[in-house]
Structures are given as C-alpha cells and as structure tokens.
Amino acid sequence: MREAFRETLRAFIEAEVVPVHDEWLAAGQAPREFYYKLAELGLFGINVPEEYGGAGLDTHKFEAVQYEETARAGVTFGGSGVHVMLGLPYIKVLATDEQKKCYLPKFVSGEEMWAIAMTERGTGSDLAGMKTSDTAELAFVDVKVPVEDLLGEENKGFSYLDANLPSERWGIAYGAYAQAKAAVRFTQQYVQDRVVFGKPVAAFQNTKFELAACKAEVDAAEAVVDRATEALDAGELTPAEAAGTKLFCTEVAHRVIDRCLQLHGGYGYMNEYPIARLYADNRVNRIVGGTNEIMKTIIAKDMGL
Structure with missing residues (x-):
C-alpha cells in the first residue's frame, strides 16, 4: 500500500508542484488552492477516523513517504505538515465527539487549515515561559473563545x-x-x-x-x-x-x-x-x-x- 502511495505521490509532485514551485518560492507561500488538491489526494485524512471522512489508519509511515518524496524532488508542500503533524493530534486526543464532528470533516477536506501557537518573542525554546506566539504573525485582538471550543481542560495547555x-x-x-x-x-x-x-x-x-x-x-x-x-x-x-x-x-x-x-x-x-x-x-x-x-x-x- 505504501509503495502504491509513493508512486501516486511522486506523479502528483511532478505534475502539480515541480512546474510551479519556483513561483511559490518567489511568493513566499503555496497558493490556497494547492491545499485543496492535497486534500483531494487524501493526504489530510490518512490518520483521521473513517466516521469523519478519513482513511482510519494509525501510522506515521505515510507521512514518512511524504518527507522522502518532497525532499527527493526538492520541493515542499507549504504549511500542510503543520496542519497534519501539529494540528491533528490535539483534535484526535482532546476533542469531544461533537468537536470532532465539527472540526475533522473540514480538516480532511482542506476547507480549514490548522496551525499551532507554541512560542513567542523572548521565549524561544523555553516553552514553559511563553505567554502568547510568533513564527507566523497571529493576532487575537478582541477575540473571545466560546467554552464549547475549548480543547481538553482549562489551564492544561502546556x-x-x-x-x-x-x-x-x-x-x-x-x-x-x-x-x-x-x-x-x-x-x-x-x-x-x-x-x-x-x-x-x-x-x-x-x-x-x-x-x-x-x-x-x-x-x-x-x-x-x-x-x-x-x-x-x-x-x-x-x-x-x-x-x-x-x-x-x-x-x-x-x-x-x-x-x-x-x-x-x-x-x-x-x-x-x-x-x-x-x-x-x-x-x-x-x-x-x-x-x-x-x-x-x-x-x-x-x-x-
């Protein structure tokens, strides 16, 4: 199964990424439409349970193939790695059934792309010393988070x-x-x-x-x-x-x-x-x-x- 996936992914990279990758580098980002193509290929749903639109697999070996094939071609998939590697585990482990029904279908389809805030200026590797975040700029001015959007228990984020x-x-x-x-x-x-x-x-x-x-x-x-x-x-x-x-x-x-x-x-x-x-x-x-x-x-x- 993994080798068939590798062949499909390699062909996709050659057709959809290599010809335009220099344009992405010049722009500093992959276009939003590209993430929908990754979703159509099934990359966002590999480790998502079937009831939420995923393949229901429980392995990181397909992600390993993605690392190998993108490096082999000298390209990247933009922020998709953050979406899957950093975003998905928190939903799977911490989200309630209702939250999973709300979040995961859009996660799998690429309609929503997830990121994570884990550091800030002056904090760096001192994760316990952080107060907010800054690798990409995030703004939370006047943002209120409803209680139903809380993942896990309050004050256990660290x-x-x-x-x-x-x-x-x-x-x-x-x-x-x-x-x-x-x-x-x-x-x-x-x-x-x-x-x-x-x-x-x-x-x-x-x-x-x-x-x-x-x-x-x-x-x-x-x-x-x-x-x-x-x-x-x-x-x-x-x-x-x-x-x-x-x-x-x-x-x-x-x-x-x-x-x-x-x-x-x-x-x-x-x-x-x-x-x-x-x-x-x-x-x-x-x-x-x-x-x-x-x-x-x-x-x-x-x-x-």
Missing part, C-alpha cells in the same frame, strides 16, 4: 503541548534525514555530469570518499529514524528517544548537506540547484521543535545527569 512534542520532533528528524538522502542523490548526479580538467568530478578520489562518507551517515540516520517511527506508531516513543533522534538526524543532515554543497562548487550557491535550497531549508531543523542544545539537556536528564 501539558498537552509537551505530550505531543515527541511526534513533532520525530517529524523534524525524518524530514532532516530525507533532506540528507536527497542531497546525496542530487550530488551524485551532479558530479557524474560535471566535467573538470577533462573528466567527471565523480572520477576524483576525494569526491568518491566524500560521497561514500555522506552515504554512510545517511544510512545510519535511516536506521535511527526508522526505529523511532516504529516506536511512535506503537505509542512508545519517549521524550528522550525523540530528542536523541532529532539531535542525531538533524546534525547528520547538517554535515551531509554542507559537504554535498561543497562538491557543487560555486553552483552550490545558485538557487536553480536544489542543493542550495536544501542548505537554506535544513538550517532551521536544529532550532525548531526545541534547539539541539535543548535536546541534549533532555537526553542528559534522562540519563540521570
């Missing part, structure tokens, strides 16, 4: 946010691994095509050694993130394990993508080459979802240190 951080960090880790894997693929193709001093760049021993080392790191990251995926699907991914997975995979991606850009030479700085966009996009992975320094703190605390 504990709810904290409980879902392992799955968020898994998503960041998997995305970073997918980016690193794509970087090796892009670079291998480039060095085989690029000729200097009368022979392909791939013919030089340094190139072979660098790419071999990168592939070894990507293979290791794949093993780590696959183990985390199985634990997440089983409901057993602990905060420390999620932190370790994010720390390892994002650091691997940082090293691999940097080395791959180096093998592109000056072309690595030109946005027409996907390695340049990967380099820029990857940098935030060591910050979002809690900085990697915070990940080390979580791991150390779990070790009893």
Whole structure:
C-alpha cells in the first residue's frame, strides 16, 4: 500500500508542484488552492477516523513517504505538515465527539487549515515561559473563545503541548534525514555530469570518499529514524528517544548537506540547484521543535545527569 502511495505521490509532485514551485518560492507561500488538491489526494485524512471522512489508519509511515518524496524532488508542500503533524493530534486526543464532528470533516477536506501557537518573542525554546506566539504573525485582538471550543481542560495547555512534542520532533528528524538522502542523490548526479580538467568530478578520489562518507551517515540516520517511527506508531516513543533522534538526524543532515554543497562548487550557491535550497531549508531543523542544545539537556536528564 505504501509503495502504491509513493508512486501516486511522486506523479502528483511532478505534475502539480515541480512546474510551479519556483513561483511559490518567489511568493513566499503555496497558493490556497494547492491545499485543496492535497486534500483531494487524501493526504489530510490518512490518520483521521473513517466516521469523519478519513482513511482510519494509525501510522506515521505515510507521512514518512511524504518527507522522502518532497525532499527527493526538492520541493515542499507549504504549511500542510503543520496542519497534519501539529494540528491533528490535539483534535484526535482532546476533542469531544461533537468537536470532532465539527472540526475533522473540514480538516480532511482542506476547507480549514490548522496551525499551532507554541512560542513567542523572548521565549524561544523555553516553552514553559511563553505567554502568547510568533513564527507566523497571529493576532487575537478582541477575540473571545466560546467554552464549547475549548480543547481538553482549562489551564492544561502546556501539558498537552509537551505530550505531543515527541511526534513533532520525530517529524523534524525524518524530514532532516530525507533532506540528507536527497542531497546525496542530487550530488551524485551532479558530479557524474560535471566535467573538470577533462573528466567527471565523480572520477576524483576525494569526491568518491566524500560521497561514500555522506552515504554512510545517511544510512545510519535511516536506521535511527526508522526505529523511532516504529516506536511512535506503537505509542512508545519517549521524550528522550525523540530528542536523541532529532539531535542525531538533524546534525547528520547538517554535515551531509554542507559537504554535498561543497562538491557543487560555486553552483552550490545558485538557487536553480536544489542543493542550495536544501542548505537554506535544513538550517532551521536544529532550532525548531526545541534547539539541539535543548535536546541534549533532555537526553542528559534522562540519563540521570
């Protein structure tokens, strides 16, 4: 089933995203209509119960395929990852039956796109110290929230946010691994095509050694993130394990993508080459979802240190 999904998604990306992705980058966002196309493809309903219009599956492996295929093509799906990875868990776990009937059909159809407010200026990774929010600007002037829209219990928001951080960090880790894997693929193709001093760049021993080392790191990251995926699907991914997975995979991606850009030479700085966009996009992975320094703190605390 997953491989059939991969083929469908790959064809969709080639037809609907690749030809216009540069326009999205220039505009700074994907068009609103695109999210309806993702909804029609079924991406928003994979983990939504059937009674609310979803497929009723309980696995993150289809999300993993999305990370791999978008990275492979050097594109993004805009804010859809936030919609599914960050928005959906709170509805599924905290919403009442009435709230699910109200929210989930529109969630699945793309009529409503969900986001989450989890930090603010001056707070950063100190989630417990936040008061409001700012990655995208949100305004709550004169907003009143009716009691029937409350998710879960009042004054328990922090504990709810904290409980879902392992799955968020898994998503960041998997995305970073997918980016690193794509970087090796892009670079291998480039060095085989690029000729200097009368022979392909791939013919030089340094190139072979660098790419071999990168592939070894990507293979290791794949093993780590696959183990985390199985634990997440089983409901057993602990905060420390999620932190370790994010720390390892994002650091691997940082090293691999940097080395791959180096093998592109000056072309690595030109946005027409996907390695340049990967380099820029990857940098935030060591910050979002809690900085990697915070990940080390979580791991150390779990070790009893």
